[in-house]
Amino acid sequence: MITPSIWDMFGLWIGAALTVWLFSFAFKDNALYKLAEHLFVGVAAAYNFTIAIDGLLKTGIAPIQQGNIMRIFALILGCFFFAKYFGKYSWVARFGPAFVIGVGLGISVTTAPEGFVLAQVKSSMLPLWTGDLLQSLTNILMTFIVLGGLTYFMFTFVPGIRGAAKKAPGTRLYGAFLKIGIYGMMIGFGALFASTIVSRVAYLIGRLTDLIASPEASIVATILVIAAIAYAYRHEKKTAVGKLEQKESRKTP
Amino acid sequence: MNTIEKINKFLSNRQILYLLLLAVVLGIMLHPLGIPIGIAGQTRDVYNYVDKLPQNPKILMDVHYDPAGATELQPMAGAFLRQVIVKNPKIVFFTTHNIGPIMFERLRSYFPDVFSQLKYGDDYVNLGFLPLVEATFASMAKGCQEFVARDAYGASTADMPIFKVADKAADFNVVVLLTTSTDPIEYAIRQWYTAYKMPLLFMVVAVIGPSVQPFVASGQAVGMLSGQNAAAQYELLLKRPGSAVAAVDAQSGAHVLIMIYIVLGNLIYWPMRKMSKKAGGTKTK
Numbered sequence: 001m002i003t004p005s006i007w008d009m010f011g012l013w014i015g016a017a018l019t020v021w022l023f024s025f026a027f028k029d030n031a032l033y034k035l036a037e038h039l040f041v042g043v044a045a046a047y048n049f050t051i052a053i054d055g056l057l058k059t060g061i062a063p064i065q066q067g068n069i070m071r072i073f074a075l076i077l078g079c080f081f082f083a084k085y086f087g088k089y090s091w092v093a094r095f096g097p098a099f100v101i102g103v104g105l106g107i108s109v110t111t112a113p114e115g116f117v118l119a120q121v122k123s124s125m126l127p128l129w130t131g132d133l134l135q136s137l138t139n140i141l142m143t144f145i146v147l148g149g150l151t152y153f154m155f156t157f158v159p160g161i162r163g164a165a166k167k168a169p170g171t172r173l174y175g176a177f178l179k180i181g182i183y184g185m186m187i188g189f190g191a192l193f194a195s196t197i198v199s200r201v202a203y204l205i206g207r208l209t210d211l212i213a214s215p216e217a218s219i220v221a222t223i224l225v226i227a228a229i230a231y232a233y234r235h236e237k238k239t240a241v242g243k244l245e246q247k248e249s250r251k252t253p
Numbered sequence: 254m255n256t257i258e259k260i261n262k263f264l265s266n267r268q269i270l271y272l273l274l275l276a277v278v279l280g281i282m283l284h285p286l287g288i289p290i291g292i293a294g295q296t297r298d299v300y301n302y303v304d305k306l307p308q309n310p311k312i313l314m315d316v317h318y319d320p321a322g323a324t325e326l327q328p329m330a331g332a333f334l335r336q337v338i339v340k341n342p343k344i345v346f347f348t349t350h351n352i353g354p355i356m357f358e359r360l361r362s363y364f365p366d367v368f369s370q371l372k373y374g375d376d377y378v379n380l381g382f383l384p385l386v387e388a389t390f391a392s393m394a395k396g397c398q399e400f401v402a403r404d405a406y407g408a409s410t411a412d413m414p415i416f417k418v419a420d421k422a423a424d425f426n427v428v429v430l431l432t433t434s435t436d437p438i439e440y441a442i443r444q445w446y447t448a449y450k451m452p453l454l455f456m457v458v459a460v461i462g463p464s465v466q467p468f469v470a471s472g473q474a475v476g477m478l479s480g481q482n483a484a485a486q487y488e489l490l491l492k493r494p495g496s497a498v499a500a501v502d503a504q505s506g507a508h509v510l511i512m513i514y515i516v517l518g519n520l521i522y523w524p525m526r527k528m529s530k531k532a533g534g535t536k537t538k
Contacts, residue, residue, distance in 0.1 A: 026271045051351050051382055058381065062402035066411070100386065107391050108443055115447040115473065116439075123471030191463050195480070199325065199460035201278070201507040202481045205500045206324030208279055 012210075016217035019207050021225055030228040148181030257524045264518055274507060281506040288505050290498065295469070296486040299454065299476035303336050303427075310337060310426040311419035312344045313393075313451075315437060316360065319352040322433035322458050323359065328484040328497035329456040330360055330431050334367040336491055343419045344371070345397055347380035349389065349437055354382050354405060374413045381405025390437075390444040394422040394451070422449035427475065431456045435464050446473050455479075 004012075021036040060078075063071045077099055083092035124146045126139040151174065211218040254262075263269060318326045334344075346357055357379055361368050371377045380401045383389050392400040398416035403409060410416060418424060428451050430437055438455060445451040452475045457465050459480030469477045478487060481504055484497035 027268050048351055051354070055382055055384055058401060058403045059383065062409075066402050066409075068402070104387055108387055111443040111447040115442045119447075119471045119473055120467060123467070188463065192460075195459045195462050197508070197511060198480050198482070198504065199458045201274075201504055202324045202459065202500070203321045204274070204278055204507075205282070205481070205503050206321065208275075208282060208503075209324070209496070209500070212279075212282065 012214040013217040016211055016214045017221035019211060020218060020221035024225040024229060028229045028232055030232040032225050032228040144180050145184035148177045148184050151177035152181035257521060261521050261525055264521060273510060277506045277510050278503045281503040285502045288502055290485050290489060290501055292486045292490060295476065296478060296483050299478055300487060300490045302475050303333065306340060306426055308340050310340055310342045311424050312342050313425045313428045314344055314346050315430045316346060316348040316353045316357045317350040317432040317437050318356055319350060319433065323356060325458045325481045325484060326431045326456055327360060327363060328495050329478050329487060331364045331495065332487045332491050333429065334364060335493060338367050338370055343415050344377040345419050346377060348382050351382060375415060378413055378415050379405040387440045387444060390440045394445055394449055396421050422451050425451060427452045427454050429454045429456060433458045435461050438465055442468055442473055
């Protein structure tokens with residue numbers, strides 16, 4: 001059996017305490033929640049700084065040391081960002097983002113139409129009869145929802161608005177597809193919302209798994225946070241009473 | 254205050270909902286119910302695809318997740334690695350998420366049975382964090398070793414034997430994206446599938462599953478595992494139940510509670526609306 005080191009135990013206790021303190025916000029804002037929140041922001045900023053430096057060394061400095069001189073231009077573009085601090089030359093800082101956006105657009109534009117338009121259009125052209133009743137019904141439903149969705153986002157030509165009679169066949173057909181589109185999208189949003197719940201519950205399970213692994217730390221952290229919430233309630237009450245008294249004293253001459 | 258209003262007040266209290274959710278999830282985690290888990294066709298397809306990979310498959314793996322996503326994605330990654338390990342794979346790990354380096358180390362410590370069979374530099378390499386810009390994906394397709402001069406630990410990649418067989422787009426048998434975001438999915442579709450027809454396998458958190466599904470349906474990806482449920486199914490197919498199988502019961506319990514809340518909320522809505530109309534108001538709380 002592996003005995004955890006003192007640092008492992010320290011990590012477990014800190015992890016459990018911060019988890020409980022952050023969860024406590026769901027019940028009431030308190031001092032321990034604030035401590036955990038500020039700690040998180042500080043640690044995240046420091047961590048990201050080291051990650052950025054590491055990235056710079058790995059993909060910028062190291063290749064130059066190995067003879068890839070072209071990377072010097074990337075470093076120079078990066079240095080242009082500091083021009084922001086020199087008022088007169090701050091416009092030079094725009095070169096970096098401009099280059100990144102230009103390259104990004106250049107490499108994505110060539111493949112985006114095929115990857116996101118043609119492939120998706122092709123996959124939505126489904127056979128309405130496959131021999132399998134269930135599959136055929138699914139395909140028919142898919143086709144109608146796609147057409148309905150496209151109708152919903154058709155803003156340039158809307159039957160029934162520019163002079164056409166409201167009960168004309170074209171207007172009715174447009175209305176029917178519009179409804180299918182709306183219902184199809186509502187079902188889609190419903191599925192997205194349900195998936196969001198699944199993920200959020202998974203996050204909760206993940207944190208609770210860690211808390212179960214260190215029950216002593218979780219209990220101590222919970223007791224501390226209950227005390228902090230009780231203090232927050234008391235403080236709030238006191239402040240409210242104080243404000244009321246102040247108002248009263250202002251009223252009386 | 255009548256009974257309907259009292260029930261409405263009870264249902265609207267978020268603190269009670271959080272406490273109930275906590276009690277249900279914690280209770281089921283401590284005393285699992287053992288609800289049977291069905292295997293979805295999509296999960297079986299992924300399992301069969303991985304099963305049919307040739308010997309010594311070359312795999313490119315992006316560990317693009319944070320501790321929150323680890324609950325869903327880590328079991329998938331572990332199950333996938335356990336399935337391919339028997340084929341003596343060559344795996345190039347990298348991450349486009351800033352927390353990714355930590356998550357990779359966690360992956361390595363959670364699955365020592367997998368990593369103890371792989372030799373660093375020969376069978377696998379960790380390139381560490383690479384900033385997530387589309388250009389990164391495009392450059393890696395042209396050659397990982399040339400693009401990343403040093404690995405996550407500062408060692409030179411130039412002499413690593415793995416890059417002799419797993420370096421360019423054409424070398425890889427499958428690209429696995431473990432992700433909590435749709436950004437790397439879109440970049441991979443554009444830079445790896447469309448440009449080089451690299452087979453993509455998506456392992457994603459449930460929240461982005463519906464957004465990724467169209468790419469699987471169109472054949473631009475070889476498959477997708479979405480959420481804790483898919484992870485549990487994959488573990489069961491592998492006959493090695495792990496943390497995902499253990500968590501699915503608690504997931505189901507939480508869903509039942511939320512469904513009860515939705516049904517009760519809707520049932521209460523109608524009498525509340527009637528009462529509000531009677532009182533001459535137009536809004537229901």
